[in-house]
Amino acid sequence: MAPILYMTLLSPPSRAVLITAQALGIELELKNVDLAKGEHRRPEYLQLNPLHTVPTLIDGETIITDSHAINAYLVRKYSSDDKLYPRDHSKRALVDQRLHFDTGILFNSFRNAAAPLFYRKSKEVPQETANQVVEAYRFLEAFLEKNKWMAGGEVTIADFSLAASVTSLDVLVPVDSLLFPKVTAWMQRFQELSYAKVNEPGLNDLKEVVKKCMARGPSPSLTAARVKKIDLAASSFDPGDRVLWRWRPFHGHSLGGGQAVGDPY
């Protein structure tokens, strides 16, 4: 039976897993999780993943709730060689370092940059957040100083996670090719990999969503009426008001309906 992947196409970590599966030629059963409907907070999903994040992989008895861990597992279990996640201790340490960088800094900066547009009616990424993103690009440029790929001379799962994050971040804070020529060339190299095409539908959806957010009329993040609704003492902030857009349904399985909840990030 094919491993099951709970995911949504707009999500960079979900797309990183799709890239890995595609690179390995593994078939996955995809189940769409509609974050805007709160499907990730439904009891049946929380049983699988108490962190209420996508992606989640189920492979028989094994449940994995982080894209980086999923990718490492898929290579170890399903690949005939270790190229994408080397067994060599030093090489693996470098790949792991990049994966942790994605979790702690790069993908995190995507969350920070996307949240004001998606959930706070902002038309743009706040300058301070954009600066943090540019700082993250600077680190990536340094990673590529001596290497063609993010963790050495060969493509690894580190490239998949970082590329899923950077191509998404690029929609919000474009990568300046003059400031970051190595990152630009690496993105180009990544996009030329045949299996990387699986990143594109979700990325195109993201571009559409961001375009709509940036095009909307000025709207203060907290109107007077809105402020009145926040009862700080009771912490009764209604997150439903923050849902500004809907994740587009994926042509796959879905967990079904659910109540809208707020910022999925």
Ligand SMILES: N[C@@H](CCC(=O)N[C@@H](CS)C(=O)NCC(=O)O)C(=O)O
């Ligand atoms: N470190 C996690 C991050 C996953 C993550 O934060 N996914 C977002 C979507 S891109 C999510 O599920 N957000 C919903 C939530 O946090 O409630 C991974 O790599 O899988």
